Amino acid sequence: MAQPCPAQFLDPASETAAIERSVGSSAVARASGIVLTPPDLALQLAAATLPQSYTETLRVLDPACGTGRLLTAAARIAAERNISIEMFGVEHHQALADACREALPDAHITCADALAHTFPPDIDVVLMNPPYRGRMRTNNDAITTLTDALSTRFGDRLGPYADPAAGFMLLGLDLLSAGGRLGVIVPVSIVAARDAAQVRSALSRTCDTVTCWSAPAAFEAQVHTASLVMERRPESRDTPCPWPSMLASAAGVPLIDTIPAATIGAIATATADFRDEYYALRDHLVECDVCDNAVGLLTCGLVEPGLHLHGQRPARVLGTRWQAPGVRRASDIEQLLAQRLVPKVIVATQTPLIEAVADPEGQWLPVTPLIRVSPEDPDHLWRIAVSLFAPQASALALHRHFGAGRAPATLRLRAKDVEALPLVDDSPSLAAAIAALQSVTPASLIQAGHACAAAWGPFPDGLLDWWVSRLPRRLMGQ
Ligand SMILES: C[S@@+](CC[C@H](N)C(=O)[O-])C[C@H]1O[C@@H](n2cnc3c(N)ncnc32)[C@H](O)[C@@H]1O
Numbered sequence: 001m002a003q004p005c006p007a008q009f010l011d012p013a014s015e016t017a018a019i020e021r022s023v024g025s026s027a028v029a030r031a032s033g034i035v036l037t038p039p040d041l042a043l044q045l046a047a048a049t050l051p052q053s054y055t056e057t058l059r060v061l062d063p064a065c066g067t068g069r070l071l072t073a074a075a076r077i078a079a080e081r082n083i084s085i086e087m088f089g090v091e092h093h094q095a096l097a098d099a100c101r102e103a104l105p106d107a108h109i110t111c112a113d114a115l116a117h118t119f120p121p122d123i124d125v126v127l128m129n130p131p132y133r134g135r136m137r138t139n140n141d142a143i144t145t146l147t148d149a150l151s152t153r154f155g156d157r158l159g160p161y162a163d164p165a166a167g168f169m170l171l172g173l174d175l176l177s178a179g180g181r182l183g184v185i186v187p188v189s190i191v192a193a194r195d196a197a198q199v200r201s202a203l204s205r206t207c208d209t210v211t212c213w214s215a216p217a218a219f220e221a222q223v224h225t226a227s228l229v230m231e232r233r234p235e236s237r238d239t240p241c242p243w244p245s246m247l248a249s250a251a252g253v254p255l256i257d258t259i260p261a262a263t264i265g266a267i268a269t270a271t272a273d274f275r276d277e278y279y280a281l282r283d284h285l286v287e288c289d290v291c292d293n294a295v296g297l298l299t300c301g302l303v304e305p306g307l308h309l310h311g312q313r314p315a316r317v318l319g320t321r322w323q324a325p326g327v328r329r330a331s332d333i334e335q336l337l338a339q340r341l342v343p344k345v346i347v348a349t350q351t352p353l354i355e356a357v358a359d360p361e362g363q364w365l366p367v368t369p370l371i372r373v374s375p376e377d378p379d380h381l382w383r384i385a386v387s388l389f390a391p392q393a394s395a396l397a398l399h400r401h402f403g404a405g406r407a408p409a410t411l412r413l414r415a416k417d418v419e420a421l422p423l424v425d426d427s428p429s430l431a432a433a434i435a436a437l438q439s440v441t442p443a444s445l446i447q448a449g450h451a452c453a454a455a456w457g458p459f460p461d462g463l464l465d466w467w468v469s470r471l472p473r474r475l476m477g478q
Contacts, residue, residue, distance in 0.1 A: 007075035009039050010103040015067045021095035030222075031139035033131025033146070033164070034096070036066055037185060041215070041227070042073035042129075048211050048229045049125055049183030050077050058085045060125040063114040063171060065089030068100035070127040071107055088123070090114045114171065115149045123175050129185040130168030134223040157202065159195025163187055166196040173203060176232045182207065188214050188226040191243045191403030200241040207232050209242050213250040214408040224408045244402035251409045253398045254466055258457040264384055265419030268375040270347075272415045273368040277336060281367070282318055284327040294326035295337060297365045298357075303348040304475055306389055306440040306448055308357045308364070317367065327365060340365055343378040345385050347371040349412050350405050352470040354397060356388040358437070371415050382434040387424045389437055390452040391467035392459055397421060422456075429455045442475045 015036060019029045029035070037045075050058065060074045071087045078085040087107035091097040097111035110117065136143050143164070150158060150167030158167050165186040172182045190196045207230035214226045226247055249255060264270070281297070288294045288311070299315045302308050311324040329337065342362040348355040349369045356373075360381055366372050373388075375381050387393060397411055400420075405412040424430060433455035436448040449467055453459050 006079050007072045007104060009042075009069060009072050010067050010099055014099060014102065018067055018095045018099035022093035028139075031136055032142050033136050034066060034093070035129075037069045037073075037129045039069060039073065041185065042069045043076065045127060045183045045185060045227050045229070046070065046073035046077040048227070049127060049181050050074060050081065050083065051181075052081060054081075054083045054124075056084075058083050058124050059088070059120070059122055060085050060127065061088040061090075061119065061123045061175060062127050063090045063117075063119070063175065064128055064130050064168065065091045065100050065109065066096050066129075068103045068107070068109070070129060071100070071104055074125065074127060075104065088120055090117055090119070113149070114168075115153050119175050122177050124177065124180045126172040126175050126180070126182045127184075128168060128172055130165045132165045132187045132223050133163045134187055134189075136164075157198050159193075159198065161193075162195040162199065163190055163193065166190050166193075166199040169199055169203060173206060173232070178232050178234045180232050181210070182230045182232070183227070185225050185227050188224045188247070188403040188408045191226055191241075191247060192401060200243070203230060204239045204241040205236045209246060211250075212243060212246050214247050214403070216408060224406075226403065226408070245399040247408070248395075248399040248402045251398075251402070252466065253402075253409065254395050254460045254463045255399065256392045256396045256459070256463075258392075258459065259396065260387075260422040260425055260456065262423040262425075263419060264373065264387060264421050264423050265416075266423060267377065267380050268345075268373050268384055268419070270371050270373045270415035270418040272371045273366075275368060278318070278368045280333055280336060281327050281365075284330050284333055285317060285320070285322070286326050286328050287322060288324040288326035291326065291328055294328055295341065295365050296363065297325040297327055297367055298346060298370060299325070299367055300348040300350065300370055303346055303355050303357050303370065304472055305353055305355045306357060306385075306437055306445060307442070308346075310364070337365065340372065342374055343381050344375075345373040345381065345388060347373060347388065347413065347418055351411050352409065352472075353391075353394040353467065354388050354411060354413070355472075356385060358382060358385040371413065371418055373418055382437065383424060383426065383430060385437055386430060386433045386452045386455050387422060388418075389448065390424060390433075390456040391449050391463050392453060392456045393421055394467060394470070395463060424452075424455045425457070427455065445471060445475065 023029050023032050062070045089109040092113050094111045101109045146164045154170050210229040212228045286294050302315050317325045343360050345358050346366045433451040436451035440448040
């Protein structure tokens, strides 16, 4: 049945009243996974998911429809494209289902639990913005109930700690007919989370990703999201998940196509410490300038691209602020120090670019979550430093690991991810890059970036500008 158009989003006062009738307050609503999609984003997702034209009636479903924002957006886009649509929605809160019916009187809205519901067949488009764990974290009962229902339905297709949104993606996939499209808004962490790996592979095997983009937490969801639009293939085939790289491209991260064959792991070992090793330092912390023989300690906050700011910037270690943190040598940490006070490159985490600094003398003690990269042969240390400093390494890492950090385009590399990054070839331009990096200062960061990019090899237009735009402003005097 065609929806009379243009459909209107329900007025905010009616939506608020429906939410209050269903769960009480907006805080409880958020903790119950009820966060309505902003109309602009709903329209953007519907526009990207619906076909440009369709000769029959398009059957559109939202299995967690709330007050019907995504369905309303679909109705509006369909009207613009002259497409006739029939809409289906399921919502487990009666008051929200009623509000959705009010917004879309011709749609088929059912009040039911989507995870136990029998849906109509031949669905062409599934749109959804399901509940997320990040939004619900203050409501453990709701998370437990939902997680139990999802594991009953999907069993080991979902990892034990998978976000509920990943389970809803499997539901969306199950509901879609061949050639049908799924448009979802999910936490960006699903793109990288270990417990969503099976969901990623199920969707990559069965669907082509048509488009995707990520957005920092712009609405009350307080979760950085990724919008993914997929089309179900007639037949499954094994395909690596394209989302991290597609999301990186959508976020403007240049694509690197010249990639040295060797990896850092071929000549070095990357290691991340456990929290226990960090706590072992507790009784030995000192200010370096008041203790002879102290070992300087580096934290993530002190590491910058190519350099560190120990003694120039204060740092927090185990809850205390230090001007120049260090540890006093003592027998109970002797072994810990001996393993770490070796030539290495130290890599920070949760950074917009790879931020790594060489420690050729082995004089600095990195603390978790810093990663230390120790070459088998110390002569290779600067080659590793150049490989990590090269702007290509940061762009490539974002294409591989987009979504792993706290914010969408923030890097959080694991030790094995660092080992898998390319090692620049030993060429004449490597020597120039090493010289630039050995003497780098905040004022010469950009020149060092150019030299390391050249040592890596050819690079795409825009790479250096992109990299410079992500250098820490605090270092550049801005
Ligand atoms: C994030 S809101 C999105 C609502 C709407 N689709 C939108 O985009 O504005 C998720 C909705 O899913 C509903 N929901 C959660 N679990 C459900 C379930 N098992 N069955 C049906 N609806 C569910 C919630 O009540 C909530 O209204």
